[in-house]
Amino acid sequence: MTAFPVPTMPAPPVGVVGLGQLGGSLAAALVAAGREVSGWDVDPAAREAAAARGVRVTGQMDGVVVLAVPLPAMARALEGLDVAPDATVTDLGSVKTPVLADVGTAVGHRYVGGHPMCGTERSGHEATDPGLFAGARWALCLEPGTELPRWLRVAEVALSAGAEVVPTTAAEHDDAVAAVSHVPHLLAAALAAAAGEAGPLALALAAGSFRDGTRVIGSDPGLVTAMVQGNAGPTAAALARVLDQLSRPWPELVAAGHAVRAAAPAGRRPVRVPLERAALLSLGRAGGAVTRRLAAFVEGYVPDVG
């Protein structure tokens, strides 16, 4: 067994810009994994909390620089920081095409877009949890111009935090998360708003199905709005597909939804995939993920439906 990370590529230092729930948790997870982590936040309380967890608080960053700020702040997140000219820049934003346009234009070939599929309806540095990424899938974008060594460097950061890496493109990512994350936020909002109109008796009779169906709209409404508006095209298309489903006869609709939800958790078939864009993207499209990096391969799995 080859030790991780492989000796041929020493783990680079990591800088985290934005120490709220996601950035603070990532910094804490990497410190716990023995990585050298620097971090910065405009909020002194967030800086202090990170420092208490072993993060070196500084605006000087090198290696892999992670932008963990809200989408509206992404384009200007590096302003005033002292980032090494060859540093690889990644982000944790929930939408990838607009960040690719903004940050990708600003830092060019050094940018690799990412999105860990975790977080809760809480936010801010008080919600920091070093275990947040354990077992989570982390989408990592391989555009035609992405440099594979930089992609691997960011992948190693994600793996160090306990996540599994899903190779994808910004466009495919945005379509997928519209269906499984952004539309759920809109449905939750509509369900809550309509129940509010129905009145106190309805809210008094609300139980598990209402609580679960509305949980995500407990999140900060500014962040939710930025997320759905930042992915407006794919979200509108995915919402239209949900509305199509809602026009089906109810027995058909219920059966179809139950079949997806109740599908037995797929097994995992281990695979080795060469370090090559097309092969990695195929792994992601098949529902697979990278779990380990070897010298010339990554190890991972695809769902085993057999």
Place this chain on the structure above:
Amino acid sequence: MTAFPVPTMPAPPVGVVGLGQLGGSLAAALVAAGREVSGWDVDPAAREAAAARGVRVTGQMDGVVVLAVPLPAMARALEGLDVAPDATVTDLGSVKTPVLADVGTAVGHRYVGGHPMCGTERSGHEATDPGLFAGARWALCLEPGTELPRWLRVAEVALSAGAEVVPTTAAEHDDAVAAVSHVPHLLAAALAAAAGEAGPLALALAAGSFRDGTRVIGSDPGLVTAMVQGNAGPTAAALARVLDQLSRPWPELVAAGHAVRAAAPAGRRPVRVPLERAALLSLGRAGGAVTRRLAAFVEGYVPDVG
């Protein structure tokens, strides 16, 4: 303080027909509360499980008889049982107007419709939990012809199981649960079905918002279909109101949904309500519930928004 139940009305025996998740849990909760409970189920395994929890397994029933069978079986649930001619009959069905029509016609003035707002996506006697009703709201119907002493007898059963009693009518109940329970099941089904169509990458990136938003469609699809079709009119109307919400500009929609979901848990203002239909229904419409029965009053609360 007056002890409960009040000495003027000794707790009647309870018979539970159907010993699956709801009926089995209710029987177990009442046994734990020291009540005399008989029970019956067509499934010998469910009868055996109930007997092991101290339920007397018999088709002879008296006092308050609780129909805890699926909606399609409700009309014929009493067939073959030996029920005392003056027994009060109630049910736990998730829709009240059709049961009022079926069972109400069959047993007439002895019927009081009920619906405890609890249960999980599991079903069957293996899912029995004597704590299932603790703190749950239990809608109990006061139609114009409902006899108040029978309503109180059923209310005392619900209170003994640990629930709070929400006085309502079948029609108002069905409108309310369409908004907070039946539509959430349809939204969950549509969300899951659309994500299934989006493919393996989307399902691989599905995280908390998708899991929460689809949980209830893990329930038995036959029961879900019977529930929404048994409440078709109110559910279609409530679904139309959700679709209206979905046509609003997203920032407005997100803000409106967040406001309902994030509303601070209302305080509770204790109230005493005379044992009178109009006063009890007003309590329910205000979002309140009955928590205790005294001689000539019930005690309860209304939400305190002050």
